[in-house]
Amino acid sequence: MTHATRNNPLIFVYLLSFFLTLHIAVPVYIESSFLGTLVSPSKVGLIFSLASLASIIALHFIPRALKALGDFRATLIFLALEVSVYFGLALLKDPLILIVLFIASYVLLYLISFDLDLIVERFTRDEATGSVRGIYLTSANVAWVLSPILAAGILTNNEYWKVFLAAAFFLIPALVIFARTLEHFKDPRYHTAPFIQTARAVWRQRDLRSIFLVSFILQFFFTCMLIYTPLYLHEQLGFPWGDIGIILSVMLVPFLLIEGPFGRLADKLLGEKEMLVVGFVVMATATALMSFVTDTSFLTWAALLFMTRVGAALIEIMSETYFFKKIDSKDADIVSLQRSVRPFAGVVAPLLATALLPFIPLQYFFVILGGIVLLGLYPALALRDTR
Secondary structure (H helix, E strand, O other), X not given: OOHHHHOOOHHXXXXXXXXXXXXXXXXXXXXXXXXXXXXXHHHHHHHHHHHHHXXXXXXXXXXXXXXXXXXXXXXXXXXXXXXXXXXXXHHOOOHHHHHHHHHHHHHHHHHHHHHHHHHHHHOOOHHHHHHHHHHHHHHHXXXXXXXXXXXXXXXXXXXHHHHHHHHHHHHHHHHHHHHHHOOOOOOOOOOOXXXXXXXXXXXXXXXXXXXXXXXXXXXXXXXXXXXXHHHHHHHHOOOOHHHHHHHHHHHHHHHHHHHHHXXXXXXXXXXXXXXXXXXXXXXXXXXXXXXXXXXXXXXXXHHHHHHHHHHHHHHHHHHHHHHHHHOOOOOHHHHHHHHOHHHHHHHHHXXXXXXXXXXXXXXXXXXXXXXXXXXXXXXXXXXXXXX
């Protein structure tokens, strides 16, 4: 590694983020179908809930692991284990072992993402947080946009092992990049306060409490849409899976277009608060409209889902920018708690949807989701802007 690249390690983190996300995103749309070959469909949600709960527990303990091992060594171990787990998912046949490996992978990916968050924060100046986070998220979002088309090309005859094998190979470049370029990472003195103490401290700080609520509503939205949008498009509206794959890729384009430029805008011109408000209004409106659009036009649904992600992309980059401007890389306990929001939403969202759907058609679930999203205006308006 040259002196220039050693002084700018974020370049390698961005590249690593692309390969890591490709590894995550290519199998994500087939995971529930794969698990449905191992257990009855009614138990698939239970596996996701168990994986989310295991992730919350692991994120609770990760600050202590970092203090003992250091971020570089811990992340290297997690990446190597994740590669091994995916080779196991591709090559092994026993249903129980495959379920255990799936849950292990779910947990490992949360831990890897958490560790990388701390590394990015360590290399970022507060005044450049939006720009750095925007590029970091954009590098991941390129992979998200490519993944539905890649997965459709890899998956033939419902041979899910091919997708897992490809995902294992996608992660190997990330492992090599990390091992070769970040060995000189210097860990800060990590805070390792107990979970309850950290939660109480966050709740007492209005800005942190509000941005945690913003993140929860966003992750709640992502969880519901990931589960129920493909189901609605295919089962209710009759779209073929080939069309759904293209629609989902178009849907994700706003993350590429918005997060980098608007991250820089938050650093230089506007505060995060105003754009969070705009994001929630756009996302809530477009989501609610899904209940009332009965047109089965490919272009109509691509455009409508595109608009839901315009709002989501604004919320994601602004919430990330705001949060990391409020904390430091040594605050591993607070980052751990914040990253627990996503698996917590992964438990709550399916439970709420399961309780509602026996009483309402799936079509009208989206107007309820839009109303829940609109509740995000309350914590967004409560924030004290950074500009």
